[in-house]
Amino acid sequence: MTYVVALDVGGTSMKGGLVTRGGEVTVLAGRPTGREHGPDAVVEAVRAYVGEIADLGRSRYGVELAGVGLAVPGIVTASTAVYSANIGWRDVPARLGHDVRTGGLAESVFGAGRDVADFLFLPIGTGIAGAVVLRGEPYGGARGWGGEIGHAPVWPAGEKCACGQIGCLETYASASAVARRFTERSGATVTAKEVVERAVAGDPVAADVFGEAIEALAIALASYVLVLDPALIVIGGGLAEAGAALFEPLRERLAGRLAFREPPPVRPAALGPRAGMLGAALLGWQAAGDDDAGTDWSLDVLRGGSVS
Template sequence: MKGGLVTRSGEVTPFEGRPTERERGAWAVVAAIRAYVGELAGHGLSRFGVEPSGVGLAVPGIVTSSMALYSANIGWRDVPAEDFVPGGVPARLGHDVRTGGLAESVFGAGRDTADFLFLPIGTGIAGAVVVRGEPYGGAHGWGGEIGHTPVWPSGETCACGQIGCLETYASASAVARRFERRSGRTATAKEVVALAVSGDAAAREVFDEAIEALAISLASYTLLLDPSLIVIGGGLGEAGPVLFEPLRERLAARLAFCEPPELRPAALGVHAGMLGAALLGWQAAGEPGVGVDWTAETLLGGR
């Protein structure tokens, strides 16, 4: 886990990460988070002379603003927000990807639009559906699981148990796994992209299928929600024009009667989750307006 202190004016002091202690069980993770939050509060007290006004936490799994309902990875169920913080500090929770989407929405790549999709492509693929400026979690909290929408009806079985999920073809780990299976060589997703550019046939096929899978999913998303923008982040999102140019073409080719939305790289990188959590912290403090004047330049400056 990673954390930091963020002032009202958007000055960020990031802190060294800590292990979640997941192997010791769900309650050990909750205790480790509470201890880390206490440690950050102590740093804040010595640096600024005040206790924190609020705490925001971006957590995995199914989550509401006041309760971490379930995480398959960590194993917790129904943990209230206040259990994650030392006594009395107001706290608010957010889903990890939607929290990143909130930060991209308020002062990142989506700041000039209210309706967009934030799609980080890493080990897995999840999306933050941003509607009217707010990340939308749906009726049960799993809204945005675009990584598990089917793209090939008779395709590979996904780790989730379904058939032909987007994540099975287009996540960074899928690209690496599929390249190894096809070529007998091991390479990271980033290396596969570089090999594809240099003309390696197996790498080209695998990367091409990843782009095709993304185009299929994004065409469905575009037809359902009519976003003005799709923001792509995560490791593969940093691939640049080699990803964006063919993906733009494929997406446009799949849409007959509507304009494809603009595709744009994420602005906040790996810091999106922490910065979004800072916005939640200020919301918990009863100051929802804090953050609208922050800029990505100020927030990421000096690092």
């Protein structure tokens, strides 16, 4: 049974696993990237983790791996492909993808967007990024910046963003921003999840902060809808776990900002925190020359899978 190594490399940690051609997933415990020790340490951490996962695959299936897929943050173009010699692997085809666009690819092939050709994948976590999926493929734009909706200005006279711009969506609606803005107003240090819980329970400060986050999202999404007319908006990340507390008012406010047309459906992501890793598996199979991998994978199997 052939397999690929799939790795989702985040800012501080990595999630990895091996995925067979039939869509059977084995997830390994995460590993730190070691970025505080510099870029060479990150490369070494990635190489070691890939080697660990590949060794597990050899012992389990008795064959060599077919390919490697890496989902990484930063500016990555769709045409970028790396080979093993760059980081010490030998004769293993590998493919690199932007972490959020790779998650969008997974949601497109076997997740919440599998029944549409054009949608926006918007994971809301520490920051906010977006993956524009057009005709079933993530679109990176002319220079790899496509989908940076987190830095679309929603209040031009608003707060300064860490990126240097003013009033970015991320400054109001990311999980870290929700927690920070509540702390600034209340003096209590809490998580974004706790802010949502307090808002639902009737805390006026939490309700204001969370309401402003939802309003910022509605403004940004309305602009996106009017420009690209997506069939669907898929929201993931930690804030999506708020469920109805997020989705119901967001749908209502988005509709209110689109006076002359119906809004597209707004759905929660189907793959949760595994989206990037599963998208990396698709990249790995593409690197191995199998562009049809994933089309017959079971969502229930992908969500489950064994843990080693």
